[in-house]
Amino acid sequence: MRRSRLVVLLSSLLLAACAALTGATAAHASQLAATGGYVALGDSYSSGVGAGAYISSSGACKRSSKAFPYLWNAAHSPSSFAFTACSGARTGDVLSGQLGPLSASTGLVSITIGGNDAGFADVMTTCVTSSDSGCVSRINTARAYVDSTLPGKLDGVYSAIRSKAPNARVVVIGYPRFYKLGTTCLGLSETKRTAINNAADHLDAAIARRAAAHGFVFGDVRTTFTGHEICSGSSWLHSVNWLNIGESYHPTASGQSGGYLPVLNGAA
Numbered sequence: 001m002r003r004s005r006l007v008v009l010l011s012s013l014l015l016a017a018c019a020a021l022t023g024a025t026a027a028h029a030s031q032l033a034a035t036g037g038y039v040a041l042g043d044s045y046s047s048g049v050g051a052g053a054y055i056s057s058s059g060a061c062k063r064s065s066k067a068f069p070y071l072w073n074a075a076h077s078p079s080s081f082a083f084t085a086c087s088g089a090r091t092g093d094v095l096s097g098q099l100g101p102l103s104a105s106t107g108l109v110s111i112t113i114g115g116n117d118a119g120f121a122d123v124m125t126t127c128v129t130s131s132d133s134g135c136v137s138r139i140n141t142a143r144a145y146v147d148s149t150l151p152g153k154l155d156g157v158y159s160a161i162r163s164k165a166p167n168a169r170v171v172v173i174g175y176p177r178f179y180k181l182g183t184t185c186l187g188l189s190e191t192k193r194t195a196i197n198n199a200a201d202h203l204d205a206a207i208a209r210r211a212a213a214h215g216f217v218f219g220d221v222r223t224t225f226t227g228h229e230i231c232s233g234s235s236w237l238h239s240v241n242w243l244n245i246g247e248s249y250h251p252t253a254s255g256q257s258g259g260y261l262p263v264l265n266g267a268a
């Protein structure tokens with residue numbers, strides 16, 4: 001009995017020590033991010049397509065002053081801020097055109113990438129314009145790419161980030177589920193919506209695995225977007241918009257501030 005109490009006591013002390021260490025590490029990372037520079041990389045989910053208020057100098061990259069990187073910078077005032085995320089970016093675009101601001105003094109890096117490599121836009125176009133079977137078939141092709149090819153491309157990007165910013169806390173942020181299921185909703189069938197959500201989960205899982213392998217933090221926005229999917233009645237995502245097709249299936253300004261920003265705050 002005495003031995004059991006001793007084990008419990010030692011276990012409690014060990015857990016307390018681990019909690020304190022984890023808290024200290026997180027605090028140090030946050031301090032480093034605030035005092036060092038912040039660099040925001042990635043695709044349209046980072047640039048802020050769909051949020052409006054685009055910065056004119058960003059051109060076709062459509063960087064928004066309502067995008068989560070811009071909001072994080074405004075709230076935390078890091079020593080420098082480089083916003084190189086660009087609409088339509090793939091892994092190769094990050095490598096060729098976005099990494100310039102990274103350095104040993106960079107304290108925080110955020111990135112969303114992988115969706116365009118996997119053919120996100122074509123998947124959504126196919127699902128909107130074709131049958132259930134056509135949608136599912138296109139999704140299966142994308143899933144196969146995520147399994148076979150995307151991991152290597154993500155490794156290339158993550159390795160380059162770590163090489164150029166060896167001291168940075170790197171937060172890799174995923175993608176939301178797009179649809180609320182089990183409810184009446186005009187537009188896509190339940191079969192298509194389920195397949196699209198499952199594909200988002202599959203992509204996020206692949207991204208999270210590669211991020212962890214590089215010692216990066218994965219930021220999961222599926223939690224913050226729960227209850228705010230398309231068909232929820234309180235959506236933080238644009239549905240298909242034939243008048244502005246580029247904004248379709250992208251976060252609104254509320255999705256950036258309520259869905260993405262809290263995840264970066266919690267991870268940084």
